[in-house]
Every structure is written in structure tokens, then in C-alpha cells.
Amino acid sequence: MKRFTTCLLLALALAATAASAKTRNVTDPDAPRSLPDAGLVAVQWTDPSGFTELKFSGNRWEAQRGNWVFQLAEHLRKETEKRLPEGERVEVTITDIDRAGKFEPGRSVQLDSVRIMREIYPPMIELSFKRYEADGQLIAEGDRRLRDTMYLSNASMARSSDSLRYEKHMIDEWVRSEFGRPVVADN
Numbered sequence: 001m002k003r004f005t006t007c008l009l010l011a012l013a014l015a016a017t018a019a020s021a022k023t024r025n026v027t028d029p030d031a032p033r034s035l036p037d038a039g040l041v042a043v044q045w046t047d048p049s050g051f052t053e054l055k056f057s058g059n060r061w062e063a064q065r066g067n068w069v070f071q072l073a074e075h076l077r078k079e080t081e082k083r084l085p086e087g088e089r090v091e092v093t094i095t096d097i098d099r100a101g102k103f104e105p106g107r108s109v110q111l112d113s114v115r116i117m118r119e120i121y122p123p124m125i126e127l128s129f130k131r132y133e134a135d136g137q138l139i140a141e142g143d144r145r146l147r148d149t150m151y152l153s154n155a156s157m158a159r160s161s162d163s164l165r166y167e168k169h170m171i172d173e174w175v176r177s178e179f180g181r182p183v184v185a186d187n
Contacts, residue, residue, distance in 0.1 A: 025065060026068065034073075043092045045095070072171065099115075099164075125167065125171070126143070
């Protein structure tokens with residue numbers, strides 16, 4: 001009986017902690033709007049409440065949950081840093097994101113929070129960037145709209161359990177085309 005009581009108290013304590021924990025929300029006013037200053041790639045983003053992902057989601061509450069903007073920004077930084085020559089730096093501003101798939105309201109109570117993947121819901125990211133030489137001179141800049149209309153055709157992507165796999169793949173393709181092959185450090 002004592003063991004049962006201890007287990008019950010532990011379960012109640014865990015439930016109370018989970019209930020009081022706030023779910024991360026990309027539109028929180030306190031949520032960051034840029035990655036911390038570090039390295040050669042600075043990434044910031046506009047207010048996610050204006051992103052296509054939230055404005056036309058079908059389930060705004062589910063669409064704003066999580067830390068996916070920050071995770072995509074970190075991925076963009078990491079992949080870009082691999083390709084920058086010595087001394088160069090890049091500043092990126094993400095202005096819009098529409099994640100792959102959509103929440104389709106009215107399917108049923110159980111499916112309202114399930115992201116449905118269809119060819120008509122491709123991922124899209126809009127961004128602007130500036131690339132600087134080591135001496136600070138601007139060498140490239142532009143606005144880009146990344147879109148992968150064939151995102152469901154990539155069989156290797158289906159095996160990944162990363163919820164941002166389609167968006168990260170799209171970022172990888174852009175970084176590869178914009179910045180070239182990874183820079184290999186001299187030994």
C-alpha cells in the first residue's frame with residue numbers, strides 16, 4: 001500500500017508539473033526573433049504571426065506550437081557556415097514560411113491536429129540575404145523564394161522522422177546552389 005501511495009503521489013506531481021508547463025509558441029511576444037550572435041551567419045526573422053503557415057493553416061493553434069522557426073534558422077546557419085570561405089559572412093532575414101502540408105479542418109475531431117501531406121501543400125520559405133567579404137564589402141544580396149513542389153517525390157525523405165525534413169531539405173538545396181560546395185579546412 002505504501003508503494004502504491006508513493007507511485008500515486010509521484011504521478012500527481014508529474015501531472016501537475018506538465019499541466020503548469022507552457023507549450024512553446026512561435027508567436028509569443030517573448031520568443032526570440034533572431035539567433036544569438038555567433039559565428040559568420042546571422043539569421044533573424046520577421047514576426048511569425050504574419051507567416052503564411054499561420055495565416056492559412058486550418059488550425060492556427062497547432063501551427064504556432066513548437067519552436068520550428070528557431071530550428072529552421074539554426075539549420076540554415078549551420079549549413080551556410082559549412083560553405084563560406086574564410087572571413088566571409090552572411091546576414092539572412094526569413095520573411096515568410098509555409099510548412100509542408102496543411103491542417104484540414106472538418107476531417108474529424110481526431111484529425112484536426114494532424115498535418116495532411118498533399119502535393120498541393122508544398123513547403124515555401126521566403127528570405128533575403130546579404131553576403132560580405134572579409135573586408136566588409138557587400139558581394140551579393142537578394143531575395144529568394146524557396147519552394148519544393150516535388151517534396152513528396154523524394155523517397156529518402158519519407159524515412160526521416162524529422163517534422164521539418166521537407167523545409168530543411170529545401171534550405172539545403174538553396175544553400176548548396178547559392179554558396180557552392182562545403183569549404184574543407186586545410187590541415
